[in-house]
C-alpha cells in the first residue's frame with residue numbers, strides 16, 4: 001500500500017528550514033520526501049495549505065486518568081494523589097482502564113499525538129487498546145511499594161514485559177516503572193534497577209515534582225530526590241525517563257550528565273499544580289535530552305501536546321526574562337525528536353526522513369489564527385492547537401483523516417466512559 005502526500009509545507013525536524021514538497025509512504029515507512037515526487041500510489045492526499053510534521057510524542061502520561069479529568073482540581077499534589085486519585089484508582093476495573101485508555105487515545109490522535117509513554121495499572125487492558133487503536137506506546141506497570149503487595153505488582157510488571165514487548169507489529173514497547181523516590185524504598189528500587197539492567201529494560205519514573213517531595217526525601221534519606229536516585233545508581237546503569245524533574249538544583253542537574261534517556265518536561269501539569277519550573281535549559285546544556293509530556297488528564301486537564309509546546313517555551317522566556325530562550329523550533333524538537341529519544345525509539349520516529357517509520361501529522365493552516373505563514377515554526381509552536389490537526393498517521397496507517405477517527409467508534413466510546421467515570425468517583 002502506497003500513499004502520496006502532495007504539496008504540504010514539510011517540517012522534517014532534521015533540517016532547520018521547511019519546504020513545500022511531497023511525501024511517499026510505502027506500507028509502514030517513509031519511502032521518499034522531495035520537493036516534487038512523481039510516484040505511483042494507491043492513495044493521494046492533497047495537502048496544499050497544510051503543514052506536514054513528525055507526530056507529537058507524549059513522553060509521560062497515565063492514559064486512563066482521562067476518566068478522572070476535572071474531578072478534583074486546585075489541590076496540592078500530595079492531597080490530590082493520596083485523597084482523591086489513589087482511592088478512585090482503587091475502584092477502577094480492568095474494563096474501566098481499557099475505556100479510559102481509549103478515551104485518552106481518541107484525544108491524542110485528534111490533537112496530533114502518535115506515540116506515548118504510559119505508567120498505570122491493569123496494563124494488559126491498555127496494551128489491548130493500543131493494539132486495537134493503532135498508536136505507538138511504551139507501557140509501564142506503575143510500582144508503588146507503600147502497601148505490602150509490592151511483589152504482586154512486580155509480577156504484573158514482568159508479565160506486561162513478557163506478553164507485550166515488540167507486539168502490535170512492534171508498536172508496543174515496555175519499561176519498568178518505579179513510581180517515584182517517595183513511593184519506592186531503597187531496597188526495591190535497587191532491585192528494579194538490577195532487573196532492568198539484566199533484562200535490558202528502560203525505567204520510567206517521577207522525579208522531584210514538588211517541594212514537598214524534596215522535604216520528605218531529605219527527612220528520610222538526607223539528600224535531594226535526585227541525589228537519592230543517583231546514589232542508587234539509576235543514572236549510570238539504564239535508560240531512564242525522568243518525569244517532571246522540576247525541583248532540581250544546579251548540582252542535581254550535574255548528576256544527570258551522561259545519563260541515557262533524559263527528562264520529560266510536563267509544564268502544564270507543573271503550572272496547574274503550582275510545582276515550579278523545571279531547569280530544562282540547564283539540563284540541555286549538560287547534554288541531557290529533554291522531551292515533553294502532558295502527565296495524566298487528571299492533573300494536566302488536556303492531552304493536547306501543542307499546549308505543552310507553548311507552555312514550555314513561555315515558561316523559559318518568563319523564568320529568564322528573555323524572549324530568546326527556548327525558541328519555537330527548539331520547543332517543537334522537544335515534543336518530537338526529544339520525546340522519541342526518551343521512549344528509545346528515536347531511530348524510527350521523531351523526524352521525517354526516508355527509511356523512518358511513517359508517523360506524521362498534517363496541520364491545516366487554512367484558518368484565521370494560522371495565517372499568514374511567515375514562520376511556520378512560530379505558527380505551530382505559538383498559534384496552533386490540537387484541533388488544527390487534520391490527519392494523523394501511525395506506522396503508515398491513517399488513524400484520523402479530515403478530523404474523522406478511523407479506528408475508534410467515538411459514539412460508543414463517549415457512551416461507555418460517562419457512566420464509568422461517574423461510578424468511579426461517587427462519594428470520594
Ligand SMILES: CSC[C@H]1O[C@@H](n2cnc3c(O)ncnc32)[C@H](O)[C@@H]1O
Nearest residue numbers: 062085119120121142143206296299
Ligand atoms: C501506580 S500507576 C501511576 C500512578 O501515578 C499517579 N500519578 C498521576 N499523576 C501523577 C503525578 O503528577 N505525580 C505523581 N503521581 C502521579 C497515578 O495516579 C497512579 O496512581
Ligand SMILES: [Zn+2]
Nearest residue numbers: 206243295296
Ligand atoms: Zn505522572
